[in-house]
Amino acid sequence: PSIKPWGGRFAEATDKFVERFTASVSFDQRLYHHDINGSLAHAAMLAKVGVLTGDELIQIQTGLEEIRSEIEAGTFEWSVGLEDVHMNIEARLTQKIGITGKKLHTGRSRNDQVATDIRLYLRDEINAICGELTRLQTGLVELARREAHTIMPGFTHLQTAQPVSFGHHMLAWNEMLERDYSRLKDCSARMNQSPLGAAALAGTTYPIDRHYSAELLGFDRPTENSLDSVSDRDFAIEFAAAGSLLMTHLSRFSEELVLWTSAQFNFIDLPDRFCTGSSIMPQKKNPDVPELIRGKVGRVNGHLISLLTLMKSQPLAYNKDNQEDKEPIFDVIDTLKDSIKAYADMVPAITVNADVTREAAMRGFSTATDLADYLVRKGLPFRDAHEVVGKSVAYGIARKKDLSEMSLEELRQFSGDIDEDVFEVLTLEGSINARDHIGGTAPKQVLAAADRAAQRLNQR
Numbered sequence: 001p002s003i004k005p006w007g008g009r010f011a012e013a014t015d016k017f018v019e020r021f022t023a024s025v026s027f028d029q030r031l032y033h034h035d036i037n038g039s040l041a042h043a044a045m046l047a048k049v050g051v052l053t054g055d056e057l058i059q060i061q062t063g064l065e066e067i068r069s070e071i072e073a074g075t076f077e078w079s080v081g082l083e084d085v086h087m088n089i090e091a092r093l094t095q096k097i098g099i100t101g102k103k104l105h106t107g108r109s110r111n112d113q114v115a116t117d118i119r120l121y122l123r124d125e126i127n128a129i130c131g132e133l134t135r136l137q138t139g140l141v142e143l144a145r146r147e148a149h150t151i152m153p154g155f156t157h158l159q160t161a162q163p164v165s166f167g168h169h170m171l172a173w174n175e176m177l178e179r180d181y182s183r184l185k186d187c188s189a190r191m192n193q194s195p196l197g198a199a200a201l202a203g204t205t206y207p208i209d210r211h212y213s214a215e216l217l218g219f220d221r222p223t224e225n226s227l228d229s230v231s232d233r234d235f236a237i238e239f240a241a242a243g244s245l246l247m248t249h250l251s252r253f254s255e256e257l258v259l260w261t262s263a264q265f266n267f268i269d270l271p272d273r274f275c276t277g278s279s280i281m282p283q284k285k286n287p288d289v290p291e292l293i294r295g296k297v298g299r300v301n302g303h304l305i306s307l308l309t310l311m312k313s314q315p316l317a318y319n320k321d322n323q324e325d326k327e328p329i330f331d332v333i334d335t336l337k338d339s340i341k342a343y344a345d346m347v348p349a350i351t352v353n354a355d356v357t358r359e360a361a362m363r364g365f366s367t368a369t370d371l372a373d374y375l376v377r378k379g380l381p382f383r384d385a386h387e388v389v390g391k392s393v394a395y396g397i398a399r400k401k402d403l404s405e406m407s408l409e410e411l412r413q414f415s416g417d418i419d420e421d422v423f424e425v426l427t428l429e430g431s432i433n434a435r436d437h438i439g440g441t442a443p444k445q446v447l448a449a450a451d452r453a454a455q456r457l458n459q460r
């Protein structure tokens with residue numbers, strides 16, 4: 001007789017290649033813990049409604065827990081012939097406890113089983129990812145507080161724009177990660193419904209209690225529709241999409257760290273332990289960690305497209321296509337966890353070269369807008385002020401002088417409205433302190449924003 005639980009109607013053994021080609025056990029064994037938890041809840045429900053006896057339930061519980069230990073001890077023998085994690089565990093249970101093991105699958109299909117397993121698994125992994133994200137954000141907010149008074153050039157088009165507080169720049173990253181966190185939480189909350197009881201696609205004839213198994217597994221409620229329950233993987237797509245955005249944010253962050261650690265910028269230093277050297281150039285210290293994370297966004301985007309594409313045009317209900325969801329999901333999880341961990345470890349160790357960033361902010365006429373705003377306060381229309389300052393900048397470029405380095409007489413060639421008090425607005429401190437409103441770069445505001453960010457993190 002076939003070892004396959006579905007072998008009854010088959011006249012010949014499965015082709016060996018087909019067996020290997022259709023099997024998922026090499027990768028879906030990662031679901032073992034949640035598969036066992038799902039089975040425990042299903043069995044408890046069957047016992048509650050009288051489909052299993054109390055004694056049978058205990059045998060199943062004991063058997064499944066032993067199997068969990070075998071898997072964790074590395075002594076469990078996975079068989080490709082048994083296709084996937086579900087049938088491997090079920091077959092082992094029957095081997096251990098005999099005929100009762102064969103009753104576990106009553107009122108259930110692998111279709112609702114796997115839909116349950118992935119949701120349970122993803123729920124836990126999203127929690128772990130969110131925990132690391134909180135650690136990273138906490139580090140960012142502390143760095144922002146530490147460097148609230150550090151001045152750097154803010155850029156648009158990667159050209160010097162206006163001076164900003166280094167801490168303000170860090171809090172921009174924190175806002176992006178805050179939204180990533182809430183996207184992951186949303187995805188987890190929407191996913192948190194129990195497919196158990198949907199069975200293959202239409203439900204089951206047993207007097208099941210879906211609310212009970214849902215509750216045992218910490219789901220909010222059973223899913224509404226059995227066909228939908230076994231077929232859609234939109235929750236996995238949502239997760240990958242949230243992951244893509246998160247990695248996109250980290251890739252932008254990485255790009256800046258790579259630029260900033262270059263000799264040409266020299267804005268920051270990363271400790272040696274986060275960098276690597278070159279086998280030929282003895283002087284090199286390369287920012288491999290941010291570079292690699294910048295690169296890894298590619299694989300996550302790829303997995304998002306894989307998942308969207310495997311779902312596209314599938315007729316209801318379950319199709320084997322869905323077995324292809326697992327490797328992308330697992331790799332998105334691994335990539336997010338590693339990348340966020342690397343960042344959470346690295347961010348608190350960033351040191352800022354405040355004299356260099358200040359010097360850089362002095363170059364490129366970063367206070368030109370402040371001069372225009374000054375003239376507006378003296379009564380000039382903004383467009384005329386813009387023109388006056390443009391001429392002063394052209395003069396400064398020709399003579400290699402910042403606006404703050406010009407004498408009052410020099411500045412007054414461009415407008416008689418300029419007085420001695422102009423020098424207050426032309427300083428870097430004057431410029432950032434003047435942006436004194438919620439969301440602005442004044443250090444006072446940055447510190448208040450850091451307080452609010454820390455408060456949100458504490459409330460998680």
Ligand code: ARG
Nearest residue numbers: 024084110111114320322323
């Ligand atoms: N290994 C399968 C998967 O990952 C489990 C469900 C299989 N169901 C089926 N009817 N063949 O989707």
